[in-house]
Amino acid sequence: MNTVNQKSATPKDASAVILLNQDESKVLWAQRNPKLSFLGGFHAFPGGKTDEPDREIAVKNCADADFAKFIVGAVRELFEEVGVLLVRNGEKLTKGQRASLHDDLISGRSSFPEILTAWNLSIDAEDFLYTGFWTTPKSSPVRFKTRFFIAKCPAKQTPYAAITEMLTPEFITPKEALARWTNSEVLIAPPVLISLQQLEEYFPQSRQEAKETDQQISAPLRLCGEKILKKSQKCDGNINYIELNPRVICFPLRTATLPPATHTNCFIVGRREFVVIDAASKDESELVNLFELVDSFVEKGFVCKEIIVSHLHPDHFGGEILLQKHFREKFGLVIPVSAHRITAESLSGKVDFQKFIEDDEIIKLKDNAGASFEITALHTPGHARGHLCFYDRARGFLLSSDNVVGAGTVLIAPPEGDLSDYLASLERMKNLPNLRHLCGSHGAAIFDARGKIEEYIAHRLEREKQVLEAVRGGAQTAEEIAAIIYQNLSPNIFPLAVKSVEAHLAKIEKDKNSLNNASS
Numbered sequence: 477m478n479t480v481n482q483k484s485a486t487p488k489d490a491s492a493v494i495l496l497n498q499d500e501s502k503v504l505w506a507q508r509n510p511k512l513s514f515l516g517g518f519h520a521f522p523g524g525k526t527d528e529p530d531r532e533i534a535v536k537n538c539a540d541a542d543f544a545k546f547i548v549g550a551v552r553e554l555f556e557e558v559g560v561l562l563v564r565n566g567e568k569l570t571k572g573q574r575a576s577l578h579d580d581l582i583s584g585r586s587s588f589p590e591i592l593t594a595w596n597l598s599i600d601a602e603d604f605l606y607t608g609f610w611t612t613p614k615s616s617p618v619r620f621k622t623r624f625f626i627a628k629c630p631a632k633q634t635p636y637a638a639i640t641e642m643l644t645p646e647f648i649t650p651k652e653a654l655a656r657w658t659n660s661e662v663l664i665a666p667p668v669l670i671s672l673q674q675l676e677e678y679f680p681q682s683r684q685e686a687k688e689t690d691q692q693i694s695a696p697l698r699l700c701g702e703k704i705l706k707k708s709q710k711c712d713g714n715i716n717y718i719e720l721n722p723r724v725i726c727f728p729l730r731t732a733t734l735p736p737a738t739h740t741n742c743f744i745v746g747r748r749e750f751v752v753i754d755a756a757s758k759d760e761s762e763l764v765n766l767f768e769l770v771d772s773f774v775e776k777g778f779v780c781k782e783i784i785v786s787h788l789h790p791d792h793f794g795g796e797i798l799l800q801k802h803f804r805e806k807f808g809l810v811i812p813v814s815a816h817r818i819t820a821e822s823l824s825g826k827v828d829f830q831k832f833i834e835d836d837e838i839i840k841l842k843d844n845a846g847a848s849f850e851i852t853a854l855h856t857p858g859h860a861r862g863h864l865c866f867y868d869r870a871r872g873f874l875l876s877s878d879n880v881v882g883a884g885t886v887l888i889a890p891p892e893g894d895l896s897d898y899l900a901s902l903e904r905m906k907n908l909p910n911l912r913h914l915c916g917s918h919g920a921a922i923f924d925a926r927g928k929i930e931e932y933i934a935h936r937l938e939r940e941k942q943v944l945e946a947v948r949g950g951a952q953t954a955e956e957i958a959a960i961i962y963q964n965l966s967p968n969i970f971p972l973a974v975k976s977v978e979a980h981l982a983k984i985e986k987d988k989n990s991l992n993n994a995s996s
Protein backbone atom coordinates (compact mmCIF):
# COMPACT_ATOMS: atom_id res chain seq x y z
CA MET A 477 0.00 0.00 0.00
CA ASN A 478 1.64 3.24 -1.12
CA THR A 479 0.79 6.19 1.03
CA VAL A 480 2.47 9.37 2.15
CA ASN A 481 5.04 9.03 4.90
CA GLN A 482 4.33 10.75 8.15
CA LYS A 483 6.97 12.75 9.97
CA SER A 484 8.76 11.07 12.86
CA ALA A 485 7.62 11.99 16.36
CA THR A 486 9.60 14.70 18.23
CA PRO A 487 11.56 13.16 21.13
CA LYS A 488 10.52 14.18 24.64
CA ASP A 489 13.10 14.78 27.39
CA ALA A 490 13.51 11.91 29.83
CA SER A 491 15.92 10.60 32.47
CA ALA A 492 16.81 7.12 33.70
CA VAL A 493 18.93 5.67 36.50
CA ILE A 494 21.36 2.79 36.23
CA LEU A 495 21.16 1.93 39.92
CA LEU A 496 23.88 -0.26 41.39
CA ASN A 497 23.63 -2.02 44.73
CA GLN A 498 25.99 -1.04 47.54
CA ASP A 499 28.90 -3.26 46.52
CA GLU A 500 28.30 -2.44 42.84
CA SER A 501 27.95 -6.12 41.92
CA LYS A 502 24.37 -5.87 40.66
CA VAL A 503 22.24 -3.45 38.69
CA LEU A 504 18.55 -2.74 39.13
CA TRP A 505 16.15 -3.53 36.32
CA ALA A 506 12.43 -4.14 36.18
CA GLN A 507 9.93 -5.26 33.63
CA ARG A 508 7.74 -2.54 32.17
CA ASN A 509 4.10 -3.45 32.47
CA PRO A 510 3.21 -5.47 29.33
CA LYS A 511 0.06 -3.33 28.98
CA LEU A 512 2.08 -0.13 28.37
CA SER A 513 1.94 1.03 24.77
CA PHE A 514 5.60 2.12 24.77
CA LEU A 515 7.98 -0.87 25.17
CA GLY A 516 5.40 -2.84 27.15
CA GLY A 517 6.96 -5.97 28.70
CA PHE A 518 10.52 -4.79 28.04
CA HIS A 519 13.06 -4.88 30.87
CA ALA A 520 14.35 -1.40 31.59
CA PHE A 521 16.05 0.83 34.12
CA PRO A 522 13.75 3.06 36.18
CA GLY A 523 13.10 6.35 34.42
CA GLY A 524 10.65 8.47 32.51
CA LYS A 525 9.69 11.86 31.17
CA THR A 526 11.06 14.95 32.95
CA ASP A 527 8.48 17.39 34.32
CA GLU A 528 8.57 21.19 34.36
CA PRO A 529 8.39 21.29 38.21
CA ASP A 530 11.68 19.33 38.17
CA ARG A 531 13.30 22.71 37.38
CA GLU A 532 12.19 24.16 40.72
CA ILE A 533 14.65 22.02 42.65
CA ALA A 534 18.21 23.26 43.08
CA VAL A 535 20.85 20.57 42.64
CA LYS A 536 24.08 20.90 44.62
CA ASN A 537 27.32 20.90 42.63
CA CYS A 538 25.51 21.45 39.35
CA ALA A 539 25.76 24.80 37.58
CA ASP A 540 23.78 23.90 34.48
CA ALA A 541 20.02 24.35 35.02
CA ASP A 542 19.03 22.01 32.18
CA PHE A 543 21.32 19.32 33.42
CA ALA A 544 19.98 19.79 36.96
CA LYS A 545 16.48 19.17 35.63
CA PHE A 546 17.54 15.81 34.23
CA ILE A 547 19.08 14.76 37.54
CA VAL A 548 15.94 15.79 39.42
CA GLY A 549 13.81 13.92 36.86
CA ALA A 550 15.94 10.82 37.42
CA VAL A 551 15.59 11.06 41.22
CA ARG A 552 11.83 11.62 41.04
CA GLU A 553 11.24 8.77 38.57
CA LEU A 554 13.34 6.43 40.69
CA PHE A 555 11.24 7.31 43.74
CA GLU A 556 7.93 7.06 41.86
CA GLU A 557 8.66 3.73 40.19
CA VAL A 558 10.67 1.71 42.71
CA GLY A 559 10.36 3.71 45.94
CA VAL A 560 14.09 4.50 46.26
CA LEU A 561 14.73 8.05 47.49
CA LEU A 562 18.22 9.01 46.36
CA VAL A 563 18.74 12.24 48.30
CA ARG A 564 21.12 13.69 50.87
CA ASN A 565 19.85 13.77 54.45
CA GLY A 566 17.36 11.01 53.57
CA GLU A 567 18.68 8.43 56.06
CA LYS A 568 16.61 10.02 58.85
CA LEU A 569 13.40 8.87 57.12
CA THR A 570 11.93 5.54 58.18
CA LYS A 571 10.62 3.06 55.63
CA GLY A 572 7.08 4.02 56.67
CA GLN A 573 7.76 7.73 56.21
CA ARG A 574 9.18 7.12 52.74
CA ALA A 575 6.09 5.09 51.83
CA SER A 576 3.84 7.87 53.07
CA LEU A 577 5.77 10.51 51.05
CA HIS A 578 5.54 8.25 48.01
CA ASP A 579 1.79 8.11 48.51
CA ASP A 580 1.63 11.92 48.76
CA LEU A 581 3.58 12.26 45.50
CA ILE A 582 1.62 9.69 43.49
CA SER A 583 -1.78 10.92 44.72
CA GLY A 584 -0.77 14.51 43.90
CA ARG A 585 -1.19 15.73 47.50
CA SER A 586 2.40 17.03 47.39
CA SER A 587 4.70 17.86 44.53
CA PHE A 588 8.26 16.55 44.52
CA PRO A 589 9.75 20.03 45.29
CA GLU A 590 7.33 20.36 48.24
CA ILE A 591 8.39 17.00 49.66
CA LEU A 592 12.09 17.80 49.45
CA THR A 593 11.63 21.25 51.02
CA ALA A 594 9.36 20.05 53.84
CA TRP A 595 11.87 17.39 54.91
CA ASN A 596 15.00 19.38 54.23
CA LEU A 597 16.23 16.85 51.67
CA SER A 598 18.64 17.77 48.91
CA ILE A 599 19.97 16.34 45.67
CA ASP A 600 23.69 16.34 45.02
CA ALA A 601 25.07 15.98 41.49
CA GLU A 602 28.08 14.15 42.94
CA ASP A 603 25.87 11.12 43.58
CA PHE A 604 25.24 10.79 39.84
CA LEU A 605 27.50 9.84 36.98
CA TYR A 606 26.22 10.93 33.59
CA THR A 607 26.57 8.20 30.95
CA GLY A 608 25.12 10.03 27.96
CA PHE A 609 21.79 10.20 26.19
CA TRP A 610 19.98 7.92 23.76
CA THR A 611 17.13 8.81 21.45
CA THR A 612 14.35 6.37 20.55
CA PRO A 613 14.64 5.38 16.86
CA LYS A 614 12.73 7.47 14.31
CA SER A 615 10.48 4.51 13.52
CA SER A 616 8.82 4.67 16.96
CA PRO A 617 5.48 6.53 17.21
CA VAL A 618 6.55 7.74 20.68
CA ARG A 619 10.12 8.93 21.16
CA PHE A 620 12.28 9.99 24.09
CA LYS A 621 15.69 11.58 24.42
CA THR A 622 16.76 9.93 27.64
CA ARG A 623 19.72 10.96 29.83
CA PHE A 624 21.19 8.06 31.77
CA PHE A 625 22.90 8.35 35.17
CA ILE A 626 24.79 5.77 37.19
CA ALA A 627 24.03 5.99 40.92
CA LYS A 628 24.17 3.74 43.97
CA CYS A 629 21.22 2.57 45.97
CA PRO A 630 21.27 4.20 49.45
CA ALA A 631 21.99 1.76 52.28
CA LYS A 632 18.88 0.31 53.94
CA GLN A 633 16.60 1.01 50.99
CA THR A 634 15.14 -1.86 49.00
CA PRO A 635 13.52 -1.20 45.62
CA TYR A 636 9.96 -2.47 45.19
CA ALA A 637 7.23 -2.21 42.54
CA ALA A 638 5.90 1.11 43.84
CA ILE A 639 3.52 1.70 40.92
CA THR A 640 2.03 -0.63 38.34
CA GLU A 641 4.25 0.72 35.55
CA MET A 642 7.30 -1.29 36.61
CA LEU A 643 6.91 -4.91 37.69
CA THR A 644 9.26 -7.04 39.81
CA PRO A 645 12.28 -4.76 40.18
CA GLU A 646 15.37 -6.82 40.95
CA PHE A 647 19.08 -6.37 41.38
CA ILE A 648 20.79 -8.64 38.91
CA THR A 649 24.38 -9.22 37.83
CA PRO A 650 24.96 -7.88 34.31
CA LYS A 651 26.10 -11.39 33.34
CA GLU A 652 22.78 -12.97 34.36
CA ALA A 653 20.81 -10.17 32.69
CA LEU A 654 22.68 -10.70 29.43
CA ALA A 655 22.22 -14.48 29.67
CA ARG A 656 18.44 -13.96 29.88
CA TRP A 657 18.57 -11.71 26.84
CA THR A 658 20.72 -14.23 24.94
CA ASN A 659 18.13 -16.94 25.60
CA SER A 660 15.37 -14.53 24.53
CA GLU A 661 13.71 -14.70 27.95
CA VAL A 662 13.54 -10.90 28.08
CA LEU A 663 13.34 -7.98 25.68
CA ILE A 664 15.57 -4.98 26.28
CA ALA A 665 16.01 -1.68 24.48
CA PRO A 666 19.42 -0.78 22.97
CA PRO A 667 20.58 1.70 25.68
CA VAL A 668 19.94 -0.93 28.37
CA LEU A 669 21.82 -3.55 26.35
CA ILE A 670 24.82 -1.26 25.78
CA SER A 671 24.94 -0.32 29.49
CA LEU A 672 24.71 -3.96 30.59
CA GLN A 673 27.48 -5.01 28.20
CA GLN A 674 29.80 -2.32 29.58
CA LEU A 675 28.89 -3.14 33.20
CA GLU A 676 29.58 -6.80 32.50
CA GLU A 677 33.09 -5.86 31.32
CA TYR A 678 33.62 -3.84 34.49
CA PHE A 679 32.12 -6.39 36.85
CA PRO A 680 35.11 -8.67 37.66
CA GLN A 681 37.02 -5.85 39.36
CA SER A 682 34.07 -4.28 41.11
CA ARG A 683 33.59 -6.05 44.39
CA GLN A 684 36.96 -5.32 45.99
CA GLU A 685 36.99 -1.66 45.05
CA ALA A 686 33.44 -0.67 45.96
CA LYS A 687 32.72 0.90 49.29
CA GLU A 688 29.83 -0.73 51.05
CA THR A 689 28.44 2.15 52.98
CA ASP A 690 28.04 5.33 51.00
CA GLN A 691 26.87 6.86 47.77
CA GLN A 692 30.34 7.20 46.37
CA ILE A 693 30.80 5.68 42.93
CA SER A 694 34.06 3.70 42.80
CA ALA A 695 36.85 4.56 40.36
CA PRO A 696 36.38 1.45 38.16
CA LEU A 697 32.65 2.10 37.95
CA ARG A 698 33.41 5.70 36.93
CA LEU A 699 35.61 4.38 34.16
CA CYS A 700 32.84 2.05 33.04
CA GLY A 701 30.38 4.99 33.00
CA GLU A 702 32.80 6.97 30.87
CA LYS A 703 32.93 4.11 28.36
CA ILE A 704 29.14 4.11 28.08
CA LEU A 705 29.25 7.90 27.63
CA LYS A 706 31.77 7.55 24.78
CA LYS A 707 29.49 5.01 23.05
CA SER A 708 26.58 7.42 23.19
CA GLN A 709 28.71 10.37 22.04
CA LYS A 710 30.15 8.39 19.15
CA CYS A 711 26.73 8.06 17.51
CA ASP A 712 25.19 11.19 19.07
CA GLY A 713 22.67 9.00 20.88
CA ASN A 714 21.21 7.70 17.62
CA ILE A 715 20.11 4.11 17.36
CA ASN A 716 19.99 2.55 13.90
CA TYR A 717 18.99 -0.95 14.88
CA ILE A 718 17.73 -3.07 17.76
CA GLU A 719 19.29 -6.40 18.78
CA LEU A 720 16.24 -8.36 19.89
CA ASN A 721 18.59 -11.17 20.89
CA PRO A 722 22.10 -12.06 19.65
CA ARG A 723 20.64 -13.73 16.54
CA VAL A 724 17.87 -11.32 15.56
CA ILE A 725 18.60 -7.72 14.60
CA CYS A 726 15.70 -5.44 13.72
CA PHE A 727 16.71 -2.65 11.34
CA PRO A 728 13.82 -0.23 10.62
CA LEU A 729 13.90 1.33 7.15
CA ARG A 730 11.77 4.29 6.11
CA THR A 731 9.26 3.14 3.48
CA ALA A 732 6.03 4.28 1.84
CA THR A 733 3.96 2.18 4.21
CA LEU A 734 0.50 2.49 5.71
CA PRO A 735 0.23 5.25 8.38
CA PRO A 736 0.66 5.57 11.31
CA ALA A 737 3.67 3.30 10.59
CA THR A 738 6.54 5.10 8.84
CA HIS A 739 9.09 2.30 8.59
CA THR A 740 9.34 -1.37 7.66
CA ASN A 741 11.49 -3.58 9.87
CA CYS A 742 14.27 -5.34 8.03
CA PHE A 743 15.62 -8.34 9.96
CA ILE A 744 19.09 -9.79 9.98
CA VAL A 745 18.71 -13.28 11.38
CA GLY A 746 21.51 -15.62 12.40
CA ARG A 747 25.17 -14.96 13.09
CA ARG A 748 28.02 -16.91 11.47
CA GLU A 749 25.54 -17.58 8.70
CA PHE A 750 22.68 -15.14 8.35
CA VAL A 751 19.74 -14.15 6.17
CA VAL A 752 18.33 -10.69 5.50
CA ILE A 753 14.53 -10.45 5.49
CA ASP A 754 12.74 -7.51 3.83
CA ALA A 755 15.45 -5.06 2.80
CA ALA A 756 12.38 -3.01 2.07
CA SER A 757 13.62 0.40 0.98
CA LYS A 758 14.17 1.31 -2.66
CA ASP A 759 16.07 4.43 -1.55
CA GLU A 760 19.84 3.87 -1.58
CA SER A 761 20.51 6.60 0.97
CA GLU A 762 18.14 4.84 3.40
CA LEU A 763 20.07 1.58 2.88
CA VAL A 764 23.54 3.00 3.64
CA ASN A 765 23.53 2.13 7.35
CA LEU A 766 22.06 -1.32 6.70
CA PHE A 767 24.79 -2.04 4.16
CA GLU A 768 27.41 -0.85 6.66
CA LEU A 769 26.14 -3.34 9.21
CA VAL A 770 26.01 -6.32 6.84
CA ASP A 771 29.46 -5.33 5.52
CA SER A 772 30.80 -5.55 9.07
CA PHE A 773 29.33 -9.07 9.28
CA VAL A 774 30.96 -10.13 6.00
CA GLU A 775 34.27 -8.60 7.11
CA LYS A 776 34.10 -10.75 10.25
CA GLY A 777 33.83 -13.79 8.02
CA PHE A 778 30.07 -14.25 8.44
CA VAL A 779 28.18 -15.51 5.41
CA CYS A 780 24.90 -14.19 4.03
CA LYS A 781 22.92 -17.21 2.83
CA GLU A 782 19.91 -15.52 1.24
CA ILE A 783 17.95 -12.31 0.94
CA ILE A 784 14.29 -12.99 1.65
CA VAL A 785 11.12 -11.10 0.71
CA SER A 786 8.35 -11.89 3.23
CA HIS A 787 5.44 -10.98 0.95
CA LEU A 788 4.42 -9.09 -2.13
CA HIS A 789 3.48 -5.66 -0.76
CA PRO A 790 5.61 -2.77 -2.04
CA ASP A 791 6.70 -1.70 1.44
CA HIS A 792 8.48 -5.08 1.78
CA PHE A 793 10.60 -5.34 -1.33
CA GLY A 794 12.84 -3.11 -3.41
CA GLY A 795 16.11 -3.16 -1.46
CA GLU A 796 16.83 -6.88 -1.96
CA ILE A 797 18.03 -6.30 -5.53
CA LEU A 798 20.20 -3.37 -4.36
CA LEU A 799 21.63 -5.50 -1.54
CA GLN A 800 22.29 -8.38 -3.93
CA LYS A 801 24.10 -5.97 -6.27
CA HIS A 802 26.05 -4.50 -3.33
CA PHE A 803 27.27 -7.96 -2.23
CA ARG A 804 28.30 -8.76 -5.78
CA GLU A 805 30.13 -5.50 -6.49
CA LYS A 806 31.85 -5.09 -3.12
CA PHE A 807 32.69 -8.69 -2.22
CA GLY A 808 32.11 -10.68 -5.42
CA LEU A 809 29.44 -12.68 -3.59
CA VAL A 810 26.40 -14.14 -5.31
CA ILE A 811 23.52 -14.25 -2.82
CA PRO A 812 20.14 -15.63 -3.90
CA VAL A 813 16.93 -13.65 -3.42
CA SER A 814 14.10 -15.86 -2.17
CA ALA A 815 10.39 -15.83 -1.32
CA HIS A 816 7.37 -18.10 -1.32
CA ARG A 817 6.54 -19.27 -4.86
CA ILE A 818 3.28 -17.27 -4.88
CA THR A 819 5.13 -14.07 -3.98
CA ALA A 820 7.73 -14.77 -6.67
CA GLU A 821 4.99 -15.29 -9.27
CA SER A 822 3.15 -12.15 -8.23
CA LEU A 823 6.31 -10.04 -8.42
CA SER A 824 7.50 -11.53 -11.72
CA GLY A 825 8.96 -8.73 -13.86
CA LYS A 826 9.71 -6.64 -10.74
CA VAL A 827 12.03 -8.90 -8.76
CA ASP A 828 14.10 -11.86 -9.95
CA PHE A 829 14.01 -14.71 -7.45
CA GLN A 830 16.62 -17.46 -7.47
CA LYS A 831 15.08 -19.61 -4.75
CA PHE A 832 11.64 -20.50 -3.41
CA ILE A 833 10.79 -21.04 0.24
CA GLU A 834 8.23 -23.72 1.08
CA ASP A 835 5.86 -23.84 4.03
CA ASP A 836 7.53 -25.43 7.08
CA GLU A 837 10.94 -25.20 5.43
CA ILE A 838 13.73 -25.12 7.98
CA ILE A 839 16.46 -22.61 7.22
CA LYS A 840 19.56 -24.04 8.86
CA LEU A 841 22.34 -21.56 9.62
CA LYS A 842 25.79 -22.17 11.10
CA ASP A 843 26.00 -20.64 14.54
CA ASN A 844 28.91 -19.99 16.88
CA ALA A 845 31.09 -22.92 17.94
CA GLY A 846 29.90 -25.27 15.21
CA ALA A 847 26.32 -25.38 16.45
CA SER A 848 23.44 -24.60 14.13
CA PHE A 849 20.67 -22.07 14.39
CA GLU A 850 17.33 -22.85 12.77
CA ILE A 851 14.36 -20.80 11.74
CA THR A 852 11.23 -22.28 10.27
CA ALA A 853 9.41 -20.51 7.44
CA LEU A 854 5.63 -20.54 7.86
CA HIS A 855 3.32 -19.89 4.94
CA THR A 856 0.69 -17.75 6.66
CA PRO A 857 -1.62 -16.24 4.02
CA GLY A 858 -4.56 -13.92 4.65
CA HIS A 859 -2.98 -10.46 4.70
CA ALA A 860 -1.35 -11.48 1.42
CA ARG A 861 -1.05 -14.75 -0.50
CA GLY A 862 2.42 -16.22 -0.14
CA HIS A 863 2.98 -14.34 3.14
CA LEU A 864 5.80 -15.84 5.21
CA CYS A 865 6.52 -15.65 8.94
CA PHE A 866 9.71 -17.04 10.48
CA TYR A 867 10.00 -18.87 13.77
CA ASP A 868 12.96 -19.57 16.05
CA ARG A 869 11.38 -22.52 17.83
CA ALA A 870 14.26 -23.01 20.29
CA ARG A 871 13.85 -19.52 21.74
CA GLY A 872 10.15 -19.01 21.02
CA PHE A 873 10.77 -15.92 18.90
CA LEU A 874 8.39 -15.28 16.01
CA LEU A 875 8.97 -12.84 13.17
CA SER A 876 5.34 -12.23 12.29
CA SER A 877 5.91 -10.00 9.21
CA ASP A 878 2.65 -8.14 8.47
CA ASN A 879 0.30 -10.61 10.22
CA VAL A 880 0.83 -9.05 13.66
CA VAL A 881 2.56 -5.70 14.02
CA GLY A 882 3.74 -3.43 16.84
CA ALA A 883 2.56 -0.20 15.19
CA GLY A 884 -0.52 0.48 13.07
CA THR A 885 -3.16 -2.02 11.95
CA VAL A 886 -3.08 -5.00 9.62
CA LEU A 887 -5.14 -4.45 6.50
CA ILE A 888 -7.02 -7.39 4.98
CA ALA A 889 -8.07 -6.09 1.58
CA PRO A 890 -9.75 -8.40 -0.97
CA PRO A 891 -9.06 -9.76 -3.48
CA GLU A 892 -5.45 -10.12 -2.22
CA GLY A 893 -6.49 -10.34 1.42
CA ASP A 894 -8.67 -13.17 2.73
CA LEU A 895 -10.01 -12.97 6.27
CA SER A 896 -10.72 -16.71 6.62
CA ASP A 897 -7.12 -17.49 5.65
CA TYR A 898 -5.88 -14.71 7.92
CA LEU A 899 -7.71 -16.06 10.98
CA ALA A 900 -6.45 -19.58 10.21
CA SER A 901 -2.90 -18.19 10.01
CA LEU A 902 -3.32 -16.39 13.34
CA GLU A 903 -4.56 -19.64 14.94
CA ARG A 904 -1.53 -21.45 13.60
CA MET A 905 0.81 -18.75 14.91
CA LYS A 906 -0.89 -18.69 18.29
CA ASN A 907 -0.40 -22.43 18.72
CA LEU A 908 3.30 -22.51 17.91
CA PRO A 909 5.07 -24.54 20.59
CA ASN A 910 7.16 -22.57 23.06
CA LEU A 911 5.95 -19.20 21.66
CA ARG A 912 7.20 -16.27 23.72
CA HIS A 913 7.91 -13.00 21.88
CA LEU A 914 7.21 -11.69 18.42
CA CYS A 915 8.26 -8.83 16.22
CA GLY A 916 6.29 -7.76 13.17
CA SER A 917 7.30 -5.68 10.18
CA HIS A 918 6.23 -2.40 11.75
CA GLY A 919 6.81 -1.10 15.28
CA ALA A 920 8.47 -2.58 18.34
CA ALA A 921 8.73 -6.21 19.46
CA ILE A 922 5.89 -7.62 21.56
CA PHE A 923 6.62 -9.41 24.81
CA ASP A 924 3.48 -11.55 25.11
CA ALA A 925 3.19 -12.98 21.61
CA ARG A 926 0.32 -15.36 22.32
CA GLY A 927 -1.68 -12.70 24.19
CA LYS A 928 -1.25 -10.28 21.30
CA ILE A 929 -2.36 -12.83 18.68
CA GLU A 930 -5.41 -13.69 20.79
CA GLU A 931 -6.21 -9.98 20.96
CA TYR A 932 -6.01 -9.79 17.15
CA ILE A 933 -8.37 -12.77 16.75
CA ALA A 934 -10.86 -11.35 19.27
CA HIS A 935 -10.77 -7.98 17.53
CA ARG A 936 -11.62 -9.49 14.13
CA LEU A 937 -14.44 -11.59 15.57
CA GLU A 938 -15.86 -8.52 17.33
CA ARG A 939 -15.77 -6.62 14.02
CA GLU A 940 -17.60 -9.51 12.37
CA LYS A 941 -20.37 -9.17 14.93
CA GLN A 942 -20.61 -5.44 14.19
CA VAL A 943 -20.82 -6.11 10.46
CA LEU A 944 -23.65 -8.63 10.99
CA GLU A 945 -25.45 -6.15 13.24
CA ALA A 946 -25.14 -3.38 10.65
CA VAL A 947 -26.53 -5.74 7.99
CA ARG A 948 -29.46 -6.68 10.24
CA GLY A 949 -30.00 -2.96 10.81
CA GLY A 950 -30.52 -2.48 7.06
CA ALA A 951 -27.08 -1.47 5.79
CA GLN A 952 -26.62 -2.97 2.33
CA THR A 953 -23.29 -1.97 0.84
CA ALA A 954 -19.79 -2.22 2.27
CA GLU A 955 -19.71 1.62 2.27
CA GLU A 956 -22.89 1.82 4.35
CA ILE A 957 -21.61 -0.77 6.81
CA ALA A 958 -18.21 0.95 7.10
CA ALA A 959 -19.90 4.30 7.78
CA ILE A 960 -21.77 2.73 10.71
CA ILE A 961 -18.85 0.79 12.20
CA TYR A 962 -15.98 3.17 11.64
CA GLN A 963 -17.23 6.55 12.75
CA ASN A 964 -15.11 9.73 12.71
CA LEU A 965 -12.66 8.17 10.28
CA SER A 966 -10.63 10.58 8.14
CA PRO A 967 -11.81 10.51 4.49
CA ASN A 968 -8.47 9.26 3.15
CA ILE A 969 -8.58 6.20 5.41
CA PHE A 970 -12.26 5.45 4.73
CA PRO A 971 -11.63 3.41 1.51
CA LEU A 972 -9.43 1.09 3.60
CA ALA A 973 -12.29 0.62 6.08
CA VAL A 974 -14.55 -0.31 3.16
CA LYS A 975 -11.98 -2.88 2.02
CA SER A 976 -11.90 -4.32 5.51
CA VAL A 977 -15.71 -4.64 5.56
CA GLU A 978 -15.58 -6.38 2.17
CA ALA A 979 -13.18 -8.91 3.71
CA HIS A 980 -15.67 -9.55 6.51
CA LEU A 981 -18.57 -9.93 4.08
CA ALA A 982 -16.57 -12.43 2.02
CA LYS A 983 -15.78 -14.47 5.14
CA ILE A 984 -19.42 -14.42 6.29
CA GLU A 985 -20.49 -15.64 2.82
CA LYS A 986 -17.83 -18.36 2.85
CA ASP A 987 -18.87 -19.52 6.34
CA LYS A 988 -22.52 -19.65 5.21
CA ASN A 989 -21.64 -21.75 2.15
CA SER A 990 -19.54 -24.20 4.10
CA LEU A 991 -22.35 -24.55 6.66
CA ASN A 992 -24.85 -25.23 3.83
CA ASN A 993 -22.50 -27.78 2.26
CA ALA A 994 -22.06 -29.52 5.57
CA SER A 995 -25.81 -29.79 6.19
CA SER A 996 -26.72 -30.91 2.63
Ligand SMILES: [Zn+2]
Binds near residue numbers: 787789859860878
Ligand atom coordinates in the same frame (compact mmCIF):
# COMPACT_ATOMS: atom_id res chain seq x y z
ZN1 LIG B 1 1.81 -6.21 3.80
